Amino acid sequence: MELWETLLLLLTVCISASVLLSAWSQTAKRRQLPPGPAPLPILGNLLELRAYNILTFFKELRDRYGPVFTIHLGPRRVVVLYGYEVVKEALVDHAEAFSGRGHLATVDDFVQGLGIAFANGERWRQLRRFTLSTLRNFGMGRHSIEERIQEEAHFLLEEIRKTEGSAFDPTFFLSRSVSNVICSIVFGRRFDYQDQGFLTLLAKINENFVGMSGASGQLYEMFSWIMKFLPGSHQQLFRNLNDICDFVSERVQVNKASLDPDNPRDFIDCFLIQIEKESKNPSSEFHLKTMVMTILNLFVAGTETVSSTLRFGLLILMKYPEVQAKVFQEIDAVIGKNRLPAVESRAQMPYTDAVIHEIQRFSDVIPMNLPHALTKTMQFRGYTLPEGTNVFPLLTSVLKDPGSFPEPEKFNPGHFLDEEGRFKKNDAFMPFSAGKRICVGANLARMELFIFLTALLQNFTLRSPVDPQDLDLTPPLSGFANIPPTYQLCALPR
Template sequence: MSTVSVVLVVFVVSLLFMQFLKLQWMRRRFPPGPTPYPIFGNLLQMNFQIHHEILKKMAKSHGNVFTLWILNNPVVVLQGFKAVKEGLTVHAGDVAGRPVNAVFNFFTHGNGVMFSNGRLWKQQRRFGLATMRKMGVGKKSQEIQLQEEATHLVEYLRKMDGKPLDPTMPVVHTVSNVICSVIFGHRFSEDDENFLHLIESVDTIAAFGNSFSFFVFELFPWFATHFLASVKQAISSKNFVNALLAKEIESHKERRKQNENQDFIDYYLDEIDKTKGDADATYDEENLMQSIFDLFLAGTETTATTLCWALLYMVLYPDIQEKVQKELDAVLGCSHLICYEDRKQLPYTNAVVHEIQRYSNIILIALPRQSLRDTELLGFPVPKNTIILANIDSVLSDPGKWETPDQFNPGHFLDKDGNFVNREAFLPFSIGQRVCMGELLARMELFIIFSTLLQAFKFTLPEGVKEVNTKLVFGSTMKPSPYQLCAIPRVLMDAGVKRSSWGESS
């Protein structure tokens, strides 16, 4: 080896050693955690994934508040109900920021609701919540939309005539059309090419969020955007979504009339006009486009995935499915259109819907927060601009809060008399100032669509299929492995006449 090579090796090793010593010195300012290494931090120990099982093991060694290093950035992890609740609520304002990193900045430019900060975030979120209320979320008008989409899904499944099918795409189409009606004021047909491309694009972007490519992008943005196919695909998908949204916005401008706001875009365009000339206002078309994308991403991926797990659980636990259907039949009958208010008369069905959310736990890790100032979490110092991760999986499976955390058990939400009970550790929508903006809409969707489907069909495994793979597909949301089921139209006996559960003669 030449002298130059030896000098170069010594130089690199010295740099890495100095970086290692620097990391060890910096660690003193944060909660304890595994030893980080230069360049990668703890990513090598984590196999380049923020996985709930890895976090569980680390919590056993380091406690329920511990620090990971992602590259050279400290990340404080909150594990278990007590740590998550106190960490996100005791100093809620201190931990209400979002990280400003390479990926989020590249894809959102700090706009919208999901990844914005400061005054911009507060205005966009406040506007979004107020607009949803104006549009009837939580009221009868919104229920009618949900009932219509549930009916479309029932009709599609009925046409399958009990044949085996993968329910994923029909469910995704249904949930996507709910949010399309809210945002665009119209639904798409299931074979609309733009609609299908929109769903595919959102799925691609969501999958990128917790992938190996995500971390490569953080380390080497230029390299990732030019040489990684997955990054190129995510960028292409975002460009398509932006083009589609721009077209929708232009269409709304052309047909827009004062005092006739029908959907989210109408209300937002009206707000842009109202606040023109206001230097403090953050309403513009860039924020409108990003807010729409945020709503679509948050409003489709999570609800659709939960419903796919719901149908899988009904196939796996036919006794629970039968008990839900008996309650629906006894309380509502065969032709009643399901309302959200009905949950108060259907404690067991309501408990099953909640247990589906708890047990499937599709959002293992809540979207990252960032400390806005020096603060303290459960006695540990947390400096300003520190990323904070709340492990929602550890809350929904906390053995100190759930009697049988590793079992599918609707009894978690029922008292000894069979009445529905809320549980404080039920936090699938997170908690604190960044709690999910669409929580009420999601709750309504899950209850109405799930109950409508079980009112109309008995779900079974295809003939000859004895087992189903219940392992989750790891990504931004935890999806079930692909599976097939049969939707058998239910037939009830009414005054000696066979009738389907939707009131039609057989």
């Protein structure tokens, strides 16, 4: 045999052995992980996923493998948790181990782990402590947070009165009002509803939520390593993020130029003061970049999640006028017509409280949750989950868990009422997630939903230009977010 033939044979044997060893190694690793469909090289489980929307795919895999299973989104391996019991066990009972933030490719390259929502380790702990403390104590200056929401509710009512009962799309009516609440906290000011720059920003935020939930956004989550270099609609997501970031950076510079450390006006001032306070601390995570990304996180999340929930809520109330009628009765009895709703009234309004909870449960705005990651290797339900493993604790599987909510696909305020009509808590109500990564703005969002919805129903009857039976509550897109359907409503003065 010629020398080159011998070398070629040895090379072929070595390559074959390496491939077999790699395949064996991957199989051995998978044996320690939860079960799941076998992945193809590079493509992962993409071919199976194409036959479903991703949430339906997860439900089918739960039926096949149980509440804990492994999938491969392209080359990316993810463990999925499906159902209230297993999500609660992970996020609450093993809160520290599941407190890492996993990869979200559509934002990872941009935020670089700097903002509160996407940070890990000591950076996340410092930012979370500071943000929670600042939001909790934000009675500073002229307004408490509740007063800011009430003020914005007044502007929203005035804007809707201008429609004089004619049909309109409520999308940007709601997002302007909701965003102005977080703007007043973060930037120390609200924006006029006709401000074109403000409207453009809201459109970009909305466009990103839609884009992340569509086919292009979901493919990017699997193949970002190649798609980031390719043209396509996903590139618009990053242009939008850059524009929003530029806006935040400009506001930071305005505050920096006029900062009075003894009289902080807003969240930016508080952060700038903290940066100066820790300027000699080498382990401090308080820097301009972390501030900009944290504000970006608060601004985007504080705008779109609550406004999407409200959009779903108004559509649901038009479809079920009998629910509207019961809320009217409670508002009239407890609040009356002559004062804006206040959070203290909520305890006296169990039916309205139940309706708002059910709107949140049913609309299921962030069904997949933000991805988590293991902070250490651990045994979980008989499987070995290595440190760094990405985990999807699916909120939709909790909010639609039939063991916690009978007939979960139906809108029913009775899910949150006892036999005497009193409000009833449900541990599976997790629209803000749970454990150490629960949304920092959860309390603010609860206040906004109550005040905005009750203020609208205190003043208007919501009617659809089409027969309520023809209203479709199905999200047109369902992925990272459940996107509310586009619709028209008529607000008739009460």
